[in-house]
Amino acid sequence: MKSFLYLLMGGWLLCSPMLSHASLIQEKKCSECHRLSKDGNEKSGPDLFYAGNKFQASWLKQYLQNPAIIRSARGTGDPDFLKGIQVNSQKHPALSKKDAGQITQELMAITLLNLPEEVDRLEPLTKGQKAKTKYQFERTFSCISCHQSLNLAGKVRGGISGPSLVNAGNRLQARWIANWLKSPNTFSNKSRMPVYKMDDEARLQLTQFIMTLKNENKR
Amino acid sequence: MTKSSPTFILNYCIFLIAVGITGCSEKSAEETRPPLKAESHSPASLEEATPKPVVVTEKTRETYQWYCAQCHGIQGKGDGINARFLTVPPRNHTKAKYLETRTDEQFFEAIKFGGLSVGRAPCMPAWGNTLSDSTIHELVLYIRELCQCEAL
Known part of the structure; x- marks a missing residue:
């Protein structure tokens, strides 16, 4: 019984930071187009498993509310990349100010450790x-x-x-x-x-x- | 008069030969310069890679699609997605007219050290830190396959 309790506690401790950080990212299904870890094949959207190292928070928050085209030839993981079919309209969904703020916070917490300063x-x-x-x-x-x-x-x-x-x-x-x-x-x-x-x-x-x-x- | 004319002819011949030699050496130096330069950059790796039989494999084609096709196009026609934004159009690899005037060494060097290294456009970056020498040799062969041509 005691060991079961420890197991439960351990599980809760392990999961709680992940849950509280990844909740809106999960809810909005970002992982359908973006990789959130280095595992698996490249997806059509840019990798986000180092989002906190890569982006400026102010830009992220603004972009998520009002997305602009960054790769007009599509992402390199898109099957139509190289085919010359240019993107004319932004496919990324626009979020509300509140959601954009929260996702930005969550994304900025996804970092790779030990990057030289x-x-x-x-x-x-x-x-x-x-x-x-x-x-x-x-x-x-x-x-x-x-x-x-x-x-x-x-x-x-x-x-x-x-x-x-x-x-x-x-x-x-x-x-x-x-x-x-x-x-x-x-x-x-x-x-x-x-x-x-x-x-x-x-x-x-x-x-x-x-x-x-x-x-x-x-x- | 009769004595000096053979010496004059001899002198004239020597002059002609001398001019001929310098003329040739200039020309041959120009022709061999690119391969020499390639060797001076990495003598060991080039020697290692040359004796191996180089063949175009499925992997070579994939490499071309992955890196080269961005500018040179999926079929190598010089019509990749970047082509119309470049100041100098990417080479059409299916046209023999220009490519048959270039040696394999010049291809190798252009890929490994970039366009500027062979006096061509700076739009072509150096791939020497990305691709191994043997992969570059395979790509050279693949370009020969695309253009259906050999170096003259």
């Missing part, structure tokens, strides 16, 4: 560094072939097979970008993006450059 001590790019990094973004690393960004005139330029980076500075955490560039395998078993071996300085400057891309700079 290196980015927090970064200083803003100088004008020269920004020009150099922009050049690298377009020519050295060819990012622009698959990702949309803003040119000097504030116009959207670039390929669509990867997620748009036009609003990356509001959407992503700098630390996540730096970690993704260093070891994409932490987040994805097999991405369609090339693996880069750039030195830390180039990687952190590229991260900073991507963080300067914001919707409000679009003209």
Whole structure:
């Protein structure tokens, strides 16, 4: 009887944090389109098992109420990816302000532990560094072939097979970008993006450059 | 006069030969430069990969679909989903006209070190940290299959 009680207690202790965190995510059936753990095959929507590392909470909350297209060529896990059928309307459901707030809280709690913190001590790019990094973004690393960004005139330029980076500075955490560039395998078993071996300085400057891309700079 | 004319002819011949040699060496240096460059980047891996028989497998086609098709298209016609957004259009791998003027080494280097490394467009990234040398050799062979062509 006593051991049964312990078992019950243990089960409750184990489950309670999961239940209280994942409730609205479960209720809204996010896992139908998004992976909430690294197991299993890629789904049509982006992975969320590191959402708390990747997104900025303010952006998430806003996006969930008023979703915008980030991958106009569909997600890489979508069977129609590569077929050239562009997304014209956003399929992601829009949530109420209250629900968006709660899901944002739940998503921000889903994190991978032990991501290096290196980015927090970064200083803003100088004008020269920004020009150099922009050049690298377009020519050295060819990012622009698959990702949309803003040119000097504030116009959207670039390929669509990867997620748009036009609003990356509001959407992503700098630390996540730096970690993704260093070891994409932490987040994805097999991405369609090339693996880069750039030195830390180039990687952190590229991260900073991507963080300067914001919707409000679009003209 | 009669004495100097053979020397003159001889001198002229030497001059012609010299010009011929430098002309050729310039040309041949240009032709062999890309493979030399590839070797200098990774001499060991290239030597290791070359003797193995390279064949196009189902996995090679999958690799092409996974990475290359984003720009070069599902059938390799240069019409991938990124194609119309690029400043330089991606190569059409089904057209022999240009591809038969390129060597396999130039293909290999373009894939491994990116378009700029062979003097082509910077839109093509370097895949050397993503794909193994043997996979790249297979992709080179697959492109030859797509274009139905050989290096001239």
